Amino acid sequence: MPRDERILSPSQLNTLARDLLEGSFPNVLVEGEIGSLARPGSGHLYFNLKDARAQVRCALFKPKSQWLKFTPRDGMRVVARGRLTLYEPRGDYQLVCDTLEEAGEGALRRALEELKARLQAEGLFDPDRKRPLPEFPRRIAVLTSPTGAVIRDILSVLRRRFPLLEVELLPVPVQGEGAAAQIRTQLLRADACGRYDVLLLARGGGSLEDLWAFNDEALARAVATCVTPVISAIGHETDFSLTDFAADVRAPTPSAAAEVLAPDAAALATRLAALQRRLQGAQAHLLRQAMQRADRGFLRLHAQRPQARLQAQAQRLQQARQRLQAALQRRLEQDDARLRHAGAVLRAHHPRRQLERLRQRLDALQAQPRRLLDQRLRTLRLRLQALAGRPQALVATRLQHDALRLRGLVRSLDLVRPTATILRGFSILQREQGQVVRRIADVTLGERLRASVSDGQLLLRVEGCEPRE
Known part of the structure; x- marks a missing residue:
């Protein structure tokens, strides 16, 4: 054994192999056919991906398998994305999958997402450029297959909701090679003719490959450039296509598109009846107002007749x-009352x-000194009697004083008497x-006057006047 070599245990070797695999293949895409599929109670999926010459063990653990949009089965061709690792207990390498897609649909879906993102970035799907549908369309064009169930469902809904709506079928292929180009040509021709109020693109459900004609870029651009409003009703509610995003309105199903297009005849009849009642009420109200204005005008004209005006003037x-x-009468009565009052005043002030x-006052004044003198003498007599016992000198002084006062009083009375004034030479x-x-x-x-003197009256005539200087 060479000196630099070392002995490894199987676990150490597996660890080195695992690190090498995971470091060299962190993320790979593998396309193949499913085989030996196993679904234990843990919820994990274990299967082989194989082709004509080899196979690879694969594992899709439960957290990832819950997001699958299809049910894997043996013989299905799929694309798996994951990382290579080593299963150390058996010494086998395997692919731990993160995602699993059907082979054909997965590629198409990726292409669809990329195209959708590009068109959306261009503003082709902006809500601001979408046109509203007419509330009461008169004629619509349906672009769909003439032999499928879609056109029957649409016509059934339209006949039930609004039989007066004109529907024209423009037959087009809805799948297969060249279908997108034919749909686009028919759509642009229908938009250019100006006969239709709405264009309806419709197709029943199917796989992504079946619906692929409606994901064509040229068709989506044609839908976005149409002057006539376009409704897209492709597939089921969960299916989406580029025409759905480019159209003015997307309907979940063709039947739902027909519901959106056609007003409900019963609801419309109810609305028309309500509008008719409102119109009749408004007409009755206007008629009453017109009648009232006519009555007022007649009364004004009647009041302005010459005879009526003469009667009013009279x-x-x-x-x-x-x-x-x-x-x-009131003035005469007031003047009469004033005259009577003035006469009474004049009579009261007559000379x-x-x-x-x-x-009378003179007579009263003439009698008054004598009466006062008698009264004073009586008073003095009483006082004299009261003073009889007093000294004679005091009595005499008192009597002289009283006599002087009495003579002064008599002289004052004589002076204020009118006769005394006349006796002094006045008149x-x-x-x-x-x-x-x-x-x-x-x-x-020339006026005649009377002058009263002490022994009578003199009759005089005014011959002239000499004012005092």
Whole structure:
């Protein structure tokens, strides 16, 4: 044995081999046919991938196997992605799989995802460029196979929901070589003719290979450039194609597309009935308003007739006459009341009445000194009697003082008497109506006057006036 060689145990050798395999083949894709498939209770999958000359042991553990979109079976051709490692208990190498896809569909799906990502980056699938569907289309074109069940389902739904909708079938192959080109040609021709309100692309379910015609890039671009709105209803609800993303509306199934296109005749009839009721109500309301306006116009015209206007003027004139008569009557009554009041005031201030009052006052004043003198004498007599027992000198002094006061009182009374004034040479000048003349302006030239003197009256006539300087 050479000196630099060392002896390895089987486990050490397996470890070296495992490290070498895992380091050299960390991620590989292997395509082959499934054989010896085993599904133990642990949920793991164990199988062989083989071709005509060799086979490889493979393992797909439970966390990964739960994401499979198909059920593996013996004889199925698949593509496995994973890493090479060594199963040390048996010394066999195996492929620990991360993903497992059907061989043909997996390649197609990868190509589809790459194409979808590229078209999406170009903005071909942007929602902003999609057109809304017409609410009530009149004519639609269905691009599908004339012999499949799809067209029967679509026609059945459309007849049930809206029989008035015109449907034209544009037959096209829906799978196989050259199908995408024929679909594209028919689609562009239908869009260019301008006969249709909506274009419907429809196909039943199938595998990815069956639906591959609708993943054609040229067809997807043609759908996106159509002026007429396009509905894509390809496969089942879980199936997606490029035409679904490029179309204006994607329907999960062809029958669902027919439901979207055709309005419900029953719901539409209910809506029309409601609109008819609203229209009738609005018409009735407008009619009532028009009738009211007509009635008001008739009343205005009737009120503006010459006869009506003359009647209105006559009525206003009569009312004005009545108001004037009432106002005149009230004015006369007020003037009469004022005249009566003025007459009473004049009568109360008549010179004769004033003279009578003056004479009465004079008589009262003439009698008053004598009465006061008698009263004073009685008072003095009483006081004299009360002072009888006092000295004579005090009595005499008191009597002299009282006599002086009495004489002064008599002189004062004589001075304020009108007769005393007349006796002193004065006279009272009066007009014939009895008014006392106080100023030159109270008389006129030629007017007759009366002058009262101590023993009677003098009749005078005004010959001139000499104002005092």
